[in-house]
Amino acid sequence: MAGWLIEGNGRELRNVKAQNNAIGIRVVGSSNVIHNSSATSNTSFGILVEGDGNQLLDLDAMGNGGYGIDVIGNGNQLAKNDAGDRGKGNAIDGIAITGSDNVLTENITRSNLGHGVHVSGQNNRLAKNLSGGVGDQDNGPGQGAALDERPEGGAQLGAVGRARDGRPGKGGQEGDDECRAEADELHRLTPDYDGGCRNVFDRRD
Numbered sequence: 747m748a749g750w751l752i753e754g755n756g757r758e759l760r761n762v763k764a765q766n767n768a769i770g771i772r773v774v775g776s777s778n779v780i781h782n783s784s785a786t787s788n789t790s791f792g793i794l795v796e797g798d799g800n801q802l803l804d805l806d807a808m809g810n811g812g813y814g815i816d817v818i819g820n821g822n823q824l825a826k827n828d829a830g831d832r833g834k835g836n837a838i839d840g841i842a843i844t845g846s847d848n849v850l851t852e853n854i855t856r857s858n859l860g861h862g863v864h865v866s867g868q869n870n871r872l873a874k875n876l877s878g879g880v881g882d883q884d885n886g887p888g889q890g891a892a893l894d895e896r897p898e899g900g901a902q903l904g905a906v907g908r909a910r911d912g913r914p915g916k917g918g919q920e921g922d923d924e925c926r927a928e929a930d931e932l933h934r935l936t937p938d939y940d941g942g943c944r945n946v947f948d949r950r951d
Contacts, residue, residue: 748772749788755797759783769794770810776819780805791816792829792836798845802827808834813842814858820845820867830858832883839864840877840885850875856883 749764752773762783764770769792770785776797784806785792792807793815800819805827807814814829814836822845829840839862840855846868854876855862862877862885878884 748794749785752778754778764788764792770807773797773800776800779803784808785810785814786834795819795822798822801825807836807840810836812836813838814840814855816842817848818844819848821847822849824848824850825852827853829853829855829862830885831856832879833857835859835885843867843870846870855885858885860886 747767748769748771749767750759750762750771752759752771753775755775756777757773757775758779758781759771759773760779760781760783762771764783764785765787767788768790770788771780771783771793772791773780773795774797777799778797779801780793780795781801781803782805786806786808788810790810790812792810792813793802793805794813795802795815795817796819798819799821800817800823802815802817802822802824803826805815807827807829808831815824815827816839817824822843824841824843827841830836835857837859839860840858841850841853841862842864843850844866848865848867848870850863850865850870850872852874853863856877856879863872863875865872
Protein backbone atom coordinates (compact mmCIF):
# COMPACT_ATOMS: atom_id res chain seq x y z
CA MET A 747 0.00 0.00 0.00
CA ALA A 748 1.13 3.52 -0.78
CA GLY A 749 0.64 6.53 1.41
CA TRP A 750 -0.08 8.54 -1.74
CA LEU A 751 -0.99 6.80 -5.02
CA ILE A 752 -1.29 8.98 -8.13
CA GLU A 753 -2.48 7.28 -11.31
CA GLY A 754 -2.86 9.30 -14.50
CA ASN A 755 -1.25 12.16 -16.38
CA GLY A 756 -0.80 15.84 -15.71
CA ARG A 757 -1.41 15.64 -11.96
CA GLU A 758 0.27 17.82 -9.33
CA LEU A 759 1.18 16.78 -5.80
CA ARG A 760 2.51 19.46 -3.44
CA ASN A 761 3.38 19.76 0.24
CA VAL A 762 2.49 16.21 1.26
CA LYS A 763 4.10 13.83 3.74
CA ALA A 764 4.21 10.04 3.53
CA GLN A 765 5.46 8.14 6.56
CA ASN A 766 5.35 4.52 7.79
CA ASN A 767 3.71 3.05 4.69
CA ALA A 768 4.86 0.24 2.44
CA ILE A 769 5.53 2.81 -0.32
CA GLY A 770 5.53 6.46 0.60
CA ILE A 771 4.54 8.11 -2.69
CA ARG A 772 3.80 6.21 -5.89
CA VAL A 773 3.10 7.85 -9.24
CA VAL A 774 2.05 5.86 -12.31
CA GLY A 775 1.69 8.09 -15.34
CA SER A 776 3.33 10.90 -17.27
CA SER A 777 3.77 14.68 -17.06
CA ASN A 778 3.04 14.76 -13.34
CA VAL A 779 4.68 17.13 -10.81
CA ILE A 780 5.68 16.22 -7.25
CA HIS A 781 6.96 19.25 -5.35
CA ASN A 782 8.08 20.08 -1.82
CA SER A 783 7.06 16.73 -0.30
CA SER A 784 8.65 14.06 1.87
CA ALA A 785 8.70 10.29 2.21
CA THR A 786 10.25 8.94 5.41
CA SER A 787 10.46 5.61 7.25
CA ASN A 788 8.47 3.65 4.68
CA THR A 789 9.20 -0.06 4.55
CA SER A 790 10.16 -0.23 0.87
CA PHE A 791 10.28 2.67 -1.59
CA GLY A 792 10.23 6.21 -0.39
CA ILE A 793 9.12 7.61 -3.76
CA LEU A 794 8.40 5.40 -6.78
CA VAL A 795 7.63 6.98 -10.16
CA GLU A 796 6.76 4.97 -13.28
CA GLY A 797 6.25 7.06 -16.39
CA ASP A 798 7.67 9.73 -18.67
CA GLY A 799 8.14 13.47 -18.41
CA ASN A 800 7.50 13.72 -14.69
CA GLN A 801 9.07 16.37 -12.45
CA LEU A 802 10.35 15.58 -8.96
CA LEU A 803 11.32 18.82 -7.27
CA ASP A 804 12.45 19.66 -3.73
CA LEU A 805 11.68 16.26 -2.24
CA ASP A 806 13.05 14.54 0.87
CA ALA A 807 13.40 10.74 0.98
CA MET A 808 14.84 9.60 4.31
CA GLY A 809 15.16 6.36 6.22
CA ASN A 810 13.19 4.17 3.84
CA GLY A 811 13.59 0.38 3.70
CA GLY A 812 14.38 0.32 -0.02
CA TYR A 813 15.23 3.00 -2.55
CA GLY A 814 14.85 6.59 -1.50
CA ILE A 815 13.69 7.73 -4.94
CA ASP A 816 13.22 5.25 -7.79
CA VAL A 817 12.23 6.48 -11.26
CA ILE A 818 11.47 4.19 -14.19
CA GLY A 819 10.86 5.99 -17.45
CA ASN A 820 12.14 8.55 -19.91
CA GLY A 821 12.51 12.32 -19.96
CA ASN A 822 11.94 12.82 -16.24
CA GLN A 823 13.44 15.71 -14.29
CA LEU A 824 14.80 15.43 -10.75
CA ALA A 825 16.02 18.64 -9.15
CA LYS A 826 17.01 19.73 -5.64
CA ASN A 827 15.98 16.49 -3.95
CA ASP A 828 17.58 15.10 -0.77
CA ALA A 829 17.84 11.32 -0.39
CA GLY A 830 19.30 10.15 2.90
CA ASP A 831 21.35 11.86 5.58
CA ARG A 832 23.18 11.01 8.78
CA GLY A 833 21.09 8.51 10.71
CA LYS A 834 18.39 8.60 8.01
CA GLY A 835 19.94 6.75 5.07
CA ASN A 836 17.85 4.63 2.74
CA ALA A 837 18.45 0.87 2.72
CA ILE A 838 19.37 0.65 -0.98
CA ASP A 839 20.24 3.52 -3.34
CA GLY A 840 19.45 7.13 -2.57
CA ILE A 841 18.31 7.83 -6.13
CA ALA A 842 17.90 5.16 -8.83
CA ILE A 843 16.99 5.96 -12.44
CA THR A 844 16.19 3.47 -15.20
CA GLY A 845 15.46 4.94 -18.62
CA SER A 846 16.65 7.49 -21.14
CA ASP A 847 16.87 11.28 -21.47
CA ASN A 848 16.38 11.88 -17.76
CA VAL A 849 17.92 14.98 -16.14
CA LEU A 850 19.25 15.10 -12.56
CA THR A 851 20.46 18.42 -11.17
CA GLU A 852 21.41 19.64 -7.70
CA ASN A 853 20.36 16.49 -5.86
CA ILE A 854 22.05 15.45 -2.60
CA THR A 855 22.44 11.82 -1.50
CA ARG A 856 23.99 10.87 1.82
CA SER A 857 24.30 7.91 4.20
CA ASN A 858 22.52 5.43 1.91
CA LEU A 859 23.54 1.78 2.15
CA GLY A 860 23.76 1.40 -1.62
CA HIS A 861 24.79 3.91 -4.25
CA GLY A 862 24.15 7.56 -3.77
CA VAL A 863 22.94 7.82 -7.37
CA HIS A 864 22.49 4.85 -9.71
CA VAL A 865 21.61 5.61 -13.34
CA SER A 866 20.91 3.00 -16.00
CA GLY A 867 19.89 3.79 -19.57
CA GLN A 868 20.85 6.12 -22.40
CA ASN A 869 21.37 9.85 -22.89
CA ASN A 870 20.81 10.77 -19.27
CA ARG A 871 22.22 14.03 -17.93
CA LEU A 872 23.57 14.67 -14.42
CA ALA A 873 24.89 18.02 -13.23
CA LYS A 874 25.73 19.62 -9.89
CA ASN A 875 24.71 16.61 -7.81
CA LEU A 876 26.38 15.86 -4.47
CA SER A 877 26.97 12.32 -3.22
CA GLY A 878 28.33 11.73 0.28
CA GLY A 879 29.65 14.06 2.92
CA VAL A 880 31.71 13.72 6.08
CA GLY A 881 32.19 10.37 7.82
CA ASP A 882 28.88 8.55 8.10
CA GLN A 883 27.31 10.83 5.50
CA ASP A 884 29.10 8.79 2.84
CA ASN A 885 27.03 6.27 0.93
CA GLY A 886 27.82 2.54 0.88
CA PRO A 887 31.55 1.72 0.57
CA GLY A 888 32.82 2.93 -2.79
CA GLN A 889 29.31 3.55 -4.03
CA GLY A 890 28.96 7.27 -4.63
CA ALA A 891 27.80 7.04 -8.24
CA ALA A 892 27.06 4.29 -10.74
CA LEU A 893 26.43 5.16 -14.36
CA ASP A 894 25.40 2.29 -16.58
CA GLU A 895 25.05 3.53 -20.16
CA ARG A 896 24.41 1.01 -22.89
CA PRO A 897 27.26 1.13 -25.42
CA GLU A 898 25.00 1.81 -28.38
CA GLY A 899 23.68 5.04 -26.89
CA GLY A 900 25.40 8.39 -26.52
CA ALA A 901 25.46 10.13 -23.18
CA GLN A 902 26.18 13.44 -21.63
CA LEU A 903 26.72 12.82 -17.97
CA GLY A 904 27.88 15.06 -15.20
CA ALA A 905 28.33 14.95 -11.47
CA VAL A 906 29.67 17.31 -8.91
CA GLY A 907 31.41 15.42 -6.15
CA ARG A 908 32.64 16.63 -2.80
CA ALA A 909 36.06 17.32 -1.51
CA ARG A 910 37.68 14.37 0.23
CA ASP A 911 37.16 16.06 3.58
CA GLY A 912 33.53 16.78 2.77
CA ARG A 913 33.96 20.52 2.25
CA PRO A 914 32.84 22.25 -0.94
CA GLY A 915 35.41 22.40 -3.71
CA LYS A 916 37.84 25.28 -3.77
CA GLY A 917 39.34 27.42 -6.47
CA GLY A 918 42.94 27.43 -7.67
CA GLN A 919 45.34 24.52 -7.43
CA GLU A 920 43.61 22.98 -4.40
CA GLY A 921 40.30 22.99 -6.22
CA ASP A 922 41.94 21.43 -9.27
CA ASP A 923 43.42 18.65 -7.12
CA GLU A 924 40.02 17.91 -5.59
CA CYS A 925 38.36 17.94 -8.98
CA ARG A 926 40.91 15.48 -10.35
CA ALA A 927 40.32 13.20 -7.37
CA GLU A 928 36.59 13.17 -8.07
CA ALA A 929 37.23 12.54 -11.78
CA ASP A 930 39.46 9.59 -10.85
CA GLU A 931 36.74 8.17 -8.59
CA LEU A 932 34.05 8.38 -11.25
CA HIS A 933 36.40 6.84 -13.81
CA ARG A 934 37.09 3.98 -11.36
CA LEU A 935 33.35 3.31 -11.04
CA THR A 936 32.68 3.63 -14.77
CA PRO A 937 35.89 2.86 -16.68
CA ASP A 938 34.39 3.50 -20.13
CA TYR A 939 33.89 7.18 -19.30
CA ASP A 940 36.72 9.62 -19.58
CA GLY A 941 36.26 13.20 -18.42
CA GLY A 942 38.77 15.80 -17.49
CA CYS A 943 38.86 17.97 -14.41
CA ARG A 944 35.67 19.91 -14.95
CA ASN A 945 33.02 18.02 -12.92
CA VAL A 946 31.14 17.21 -16.12
CA PHE A 947 31.83 13.87 -17.72
CA ASP A 948 30.88 13.49 -21.36
CA ARG A 949 30.75 10.57 -23.70
CA ARG A 950 29.48 10.82 -27.23
CA ASP A 951 29.51 7.86 -29.63
